């Protein structure tokens with residue numbers, strides 16, 4: 406699976422893909438993540454990509470030119486399943502969107518900055534708009550990293566058995582059960598006895614029960630669905 410991320414602040418994406426599971430997915434050749442600096446596609450002297458908004462008001466707006474040139478250049482090299490604009494007014498990212506996207510091949514992600522991007526880019530090129538929640542961030546870079554992480558960890562071969570995504574919260578209708586590791590007794594705080602029993606069926610039953618209790622308490626809305 407290949408991601409092409411378009412941004413005016415590529416440095417913001419230096420960290421998230423260089424470690425842990427996302428790094429391993431790239432090393433294994435399961436995922437490719439390419440970050441494109443929008444300024445490289447600007448043809449004016451200052452390499453600027455934003456301008457004052459028509460009609461006045463505060464904040465700068467990212468213009469059409471450089472974005473269109475970058476999108477066209479990428480599209481001329483391969484087909485894209487989606488060209489996604491990260492935007493607080495988009496559909497809210499959830500596990501089912503991540504699941505669905507994990508079977509796609511080429512995804513382009515456009516990160517806004519400042520006040521946002523010229524609406525015409527959204528009208529002409531964008532096939533999907535995704536928000537990571539009802540709050541406003543300074544740019545689409547962190548949201549893009551969140552989306553890539555949520556999707557890549559679902560691609561077969563990325564996680565090993567110990568970290569299998571299948572029992573994670575939101576994969577089914579239940580939140581995940583509590584987890585414990587050694588020591589079995591820490592200053593009198595004990596691990597539930599059943600987990601030390603070695604009885605697989607009973608442990609599975611206990612985990613299911615705990616997941617159910619936790620879901621009823623914290624997210625009863627998931628059970629109603």
Ligand code: SAH
Nearest residue numbers: 491492493517521536537541542544545548
């Ligand atoms: N004026 C815009 C917000 C601009 S914030 C509005 O009120 O809708 C600048 C950029 O950050 C956005 O263009 C978007 O790309 C990104 N962004 C901010 N919050 C986001 C969120 N919750 N989810 C996804 N992208 C977000």
